[in-house]
Amino acid sequence: MSDIPSKARVVIIGGGISGCSVAYHLAQLGWTDIVLLERKQLTSGTTWHAAGLIGQLRASQNMTRLAKYSADLYTRLEAETGLATGFRQCGSISVALSGERREELWRQASLARAFGVDVTELSPAEVLNLYPHLNIEGVTGGVHLPLDGQADPGNIALAMAKGARMKGARIIENVKVQAVTAKDGRVTGVDWVQGGEQGHIAADHVVNCGGMWGRELAGQNGVTLPLHACEHFYIVTENIPELAQLPVLRVPDECAYYKEDAGKILLGAFEPTAKPWGMNGISEDFCFDQLPEDFDHFEPILEKAVARMPILAEAGIHTFFNGPESFTPDDRYYLGEVPELGNYWVAAGYNSIGIVSSGGAGMALAQWMNDGEPPFDLWEVDIRRAHPFQRNRLYLKNRVTETLGLLYADHFPYRQPATARGIRRSPVHEQVKAQGAVFGETAGWERANWYANEGQEREYRYSWKRQNWFENQRAEHLALREGVGLIDMSSFGKIRVEGRDALAYLNHLCAGEMDVPVGRITYSQMLNARGGIESDLTVTRLGETSFLLVVPAATLQRDLAWLRRHIGESAVSVIDMGGNEAVFSLMGPKSREVLSRVSPNDFSNDAHPFGWAREIEIGMGLARAHRVTYVGELGWELYVSADQAAHVFETLIEAAPQLKLCGIHAMDSCRIEKAYRHFGHDITDEDHVLEAGLGFAVRTAKPDFMGREAVLRKREAGLARRLMQFRLTDPEPLLFHNEPILRDGKIVGQLSSGNYGHALGGAIGLGYVPCTAPGESPDEMLASSYQIEVAGQIFAAEASLTPLYDPSGARIKA
Known part of the structure; x- marks a missing residue:
């Protein structure tokens, strides 16, 4: 076809608000040869039926920064493009119907102040004054964000599409991308079909903004993009006479939100148990389609809404709407370059907050593509947090029944997912379960977070106050401080780096010195060019050309991607060894005594000083003992082959009655007393290694490592x-x-x-x-x-x- 080019710098797949935003922002950065391909018509997937709520306060500073950017962009698009976005800052109110929810809202208000977001806490009477149609029975308080608002999602997308076209981007509808092509680990373009014709566009970059189609497209290239569509319901009332403009209202305890629009009320729901959709694929001709009504599913929400908003009882229902939206396993969207394929980018999986997110997400991704690194820490939404097992469709179907409802559930600290559990387990999972373990989940791993006492219920009772495991944590914490405890840390990410160039390769990537004797353990960071921390890890030299890197479970895919990205011409292999070994963290002032009971080896300081690893005997098995700690006490991490793990675990338990099994919560409370950093919270790629207080781990005497110049500049400035x-x-x-x-x-x-x-x-x-x-x-x-x-x-x-x-x-x- 004459209007479809044969070459482009970038092909963007999908013409919803996400794809239009990426095209707009790349064009703003001066990119030319931008092509956006939409399988049907712009906005025809999810964007057209979105509610269009613009809430600026998100769960972190950078996510709030992106949402505020979106709001600012939507206020100026009309002047730039001539297309109205319908954005108006009518404000928003969230109300609490319990003391726990009020505590959450109050904490959110504190957070808003820290992020510079205008916010006011409200009494029930003040809520009523701002929203006079509300029945405030049971209301314990609320918060008001006056600069929040609402907009027309379709018009926003069309305005960004026009803005992209004005800068030279080509946006072509009714063209389906059949495949992303690749060679030598990088994308080479896309194959397309339009009617009876087919073709190919050669491209340097491809961006998957395919929404609920994105997972299957990604899967063709072995790319992990874990998302699944769910049915999402709302109703729109008939016109309500003399209904004035109102703030957006959220009543999360009743799973409901209310939006006044042109004299009508839109009532939407985030029900606790959602209905996954599209398990067996999505029809080729799906375009501006609705799903079948399910009034029985929506009725519990509506019943509470009529009691909460009595004017609804007098208003007829003009529209009952059911449409699909994409949800992810952790309720956070995906952004960035995928680890499996170079220059394959993703912006998808917006979990019903795509309108407020897409403006900022498109800006951040465009800058990332332009500069080769994200503009600031985006780990919360980084595609590299996804794990290959999450491609499984049954897993996704089960998990998203929960994640939709979690948007409005109480966001209690330490809340654990209830669905799609038990997928990745330690070799001693059943043994610790028998000892009273209460499990949490990280990266699919079941981990003992705390241990219940005999007769105590083995489940969480969530609260913003002391939860039901607080005293259990205290006992485990003090055992680690005063006696001896064992933490099953088999979930650690374990990476082998081997080959002729392994030493030079790691010395270039790590800020610490890697040229150490065999058996030496080095705590280090991998830095970016700005001196920010890309990875926080220990490196153990196992041999002249062999090293073991130990990283958090949650960052394993990110760390593997970073390592593989920088191999270049080096003769090295980077191998994921995660499931091969169990890890038992034996910590506390009496840990040496326990090891001496089960092993003939010498554990004195002279024989085994801090920061060294060696093979030892335990019971009738073998282990590699690493003398390191994340709790701040004398101790060893014992690395045991998976087939011997149960034996070693049982040997330790039977030989040491004073040994207390401890969970992740106790480890975390110990590490924070010792001010040990946690990647993703205390240290990120935006945090300079010196400002993070980790200069002691940096060896600037090395002539060449990534980030060295940034460290020297920071020391000078x-x-x-x-x-x-x-x-x-x-x-x-x-x-x-x-x-x-x-x-x-x-x-x-x-x-x-x-x-x-x-x-x-x-x-x-x-x-x-x-x-x-x-x-x-x-x-x-x-x-x-x-x-x-x-x-x-x-x-x-x-x-x-x-x-x-x-x-x-x-x-x-x-």
Whole structure:
């Protein structure tokens, strides 16, 4: 066809709001030869029937930054393109019907203040004043965000499409992409079909914005894009006389949202158990289609809504709508370059918040494609967090029945998914289960988060206060501090790097020194060119040309992708060894005593100093003992082949009655007392290694490693901020993350992580504090007074730049 080019710099697949946003923002950056292909008509998948709610407050600073960008963009698109977006800042109100929900809303209000979002907490009477049609029976409070709003999703997408065309992009409808072509690990273009004709566009980049079609398209290339469509319901009333403009209203405890539009009310639902759709594929001719009505499914929501909003009882239903939307296993969308194929990009899986997300997501992805790195930390939505097993359709179908409803469920700390569980298990899963383990899930792994006592229920009772496992965590925490505990850490990501060039390759990627004796363990970071932290890991030299890298379970795919991306011409192999070995973390001042009971090896400091690994005997088996710690005590991580894991585990349990099994929650509360960093919270690719307080792990004497120049520049210029540790002096409040930090009475940041310090007697948090001037000294920073805001209350905090627990590290090397 004459209007379909044979070559392009980038082909964008999908003409919903996401694809239009990527095209618009690449064009704004000066890209030419942009081609967007839409299988039917623009907006015809999900965009056309979206509710169009624009809520600027998201769960983190950068996600809020993207949402605020979207709102700002939608206010100026009309002037730029001449197409109205229908965006108006009518504000939004969220109301609570319980004390727990009010605590959540109050915490969100604190977060909003830290992010510079205008917010006001409301009493029930104040809620009624702003929304006079609401029945406030049972309402315990609310929050008002006056700059939130609503918009016309279809017109936004069309406006961005026009803006892209004005800069030279080609947007072509009724062309289906049949396949993404690739060679030598990189995309080469797309094959297309239009009517009875077929063709190929050669391209340097391909962006999958295929929405609910995206998973199957990605799967053709072995790319993991875990999303699944669900039915999403709303009704629109008949015209209600004299209905004034109203804020968007959310009543999450009743799974409902309300939007006034042109004298009508739109009532939408995020029901607790959703209806997956499209399990067996989506019809070729699906275009602006609706799904069959299911009034029985929607009726419980409507019944509560009529009681909550009595004017609905008098209003007829004009439209009962049911349409598909894509949901992901963790309710976060996917953005970025996939790990399996170079220059294959994704922007999909928006979980019913695509309108507020797509403006910012398109901007961020365009900058990422242009610069070769994300503009700021996007780990929350990074496609590299997806794991290959999540391609399984039955897994996705089961999980998304839950994730749709979780959008409006209480967002309690430590909440665990209830569906699609038990997929990845430690070799001693059944043994720890028999000992009372209560499991959580990370990257599909079942991990013992805490251990129930005999007769105690083995499940979570969620709360914003002390949950039902708080005392269990305390007992496990103190066992690690005072006695000996064992944590099953078999979920660790384990990567072998082998080959003639392994040493040079790792010395280039890691900031620490890799040229160490066989058996030496090095704690290090892999940095980007800005000095930001791409990976936080330990590297153990197993042989002259063989190394073991240990990373968090959640970041394994990200770390593998980073390593493989930088192989170049090096003669190395990067191998995922994750399921081959179990890992038992034996920690505490009595850990040496326990090991001596089950092994003939010498565990003295002279025979096995800190930071070394060697093979040992345990019972009748063999293990590799790594003397390292993430809890801040004397201890060893025992790496055992999967076939011997049960024997070694049973040997340890039987030989040491004083040994206490401990969970991930206790490990986390210990690590935060010791101010150990957590990747994804305390350290990200946006956080400079020196400002994160990890300069001790960097060896600038090495002549060439990624990020070296950025480290030297930062040392010369001085730090702009520092990661600090805080302890609340009041022992009652709890910290989780994102609580605002006040320095001398003014909000200067928010906590990156938090937990309770059972040995320190109060809640502990980590968070970055800006320096008043570059290079401000530690003493000057500590001379200020610090407070932490928790759900609107201000609490005094002790601040430190060194670990509050065992600052000298004497216990580790005991």
